[in-house]
Amino acid sequence: MRFLPQRPPGGGETDRQGDHREHDVEHLASMVHDGHASHTDGMPELLEAEMYRAAMARTVGGRIVAMAPADPLVVPEGAALASGLLGTQVRAVTRRGKVLLVDVGAFVVGLRFGMTGRLIVGEHDPIPALAYGPSASDRRFDRWEVTVSPHQGGAPVSVRLSDPRRLARVLVDPDLSGLGPDAMEVDGTLLAQRLAGRRGPIKSVLMDQHVVAGLGNLLVDELLWRSGIAPTRPTRDLNVDEIECLAAELRPMLGELMQRGGSHRGDLSVELRRAGALCPMDGAPLQRRNIGARTAWSCSLHQR
């Protein structure tokens, strides 16, 4: 029997139009609720990468006229990249999982954001602050920057990667062959295929970018919470209905959290990830465990 948990009171009304739009990946970023004010924002998972994609989309057609000296750890091929980029045109900005892809014709620049990477396009900072990251945009943490001269003329736009912890990477022609299908594109049939043969805990498997691309710690915890499945469950023990449930919750969840402002805005929000917190669905104590060297939060009652 399929387990579909109740939405917590007051938090889960859906309207038809919202339902429709949240299944359209092209509109995901446009759903961000403007003017939200929070002291932290989500870690760079699929939703944040999608916000960066939308922010950078305005540079398409523009010409790259400058690249500032870059942090060699974050930009391992900095010298080659600088000479290769100069004078090229931004052809397209796309996303696969958590990776942002900037097509400049001769090659593709891949941006991975690690834990604390942020992309700031002009004056637009899609994510003012990250959970576990510094609270303000600080030039000290700039690791890569290019200047784009817009196609239509007008003032040049700077595109800047800020990352205090330096786990972000700017790569030339990144190898995407190891990435699974984007989480936005996954349905029940595909998810069942991707999970087949896996034996580890479902939480670790869903976070594996080879299986499905785009889900990180916060999104996986939220998805399992919504689906009523314990993070420790061996993947091979999941039945067809449970896999269907995961797939059915996935895209609506991404749409809803995008609308609320990011990965941290789940019903199981970052504010709840501390000792003594109670499940917003049934009031049972939330449980904290380490799974695959990551902190998993789940409900001790309704996640089985």
Added chain:
DNA sequence: GCCCTTGTTACGCC
């Protein structure tokens, strides 16, 4: 000043 945080990769083991 120790410990927390997570995305990704490297590596040893089975």
Added chain:
DNA sequence: AGGCGTAACAAGGG
């Protein structure tokens, strides 16, 4: 061969 578990990395903030 390939899945799986663990460690390491980075570094600001609590």
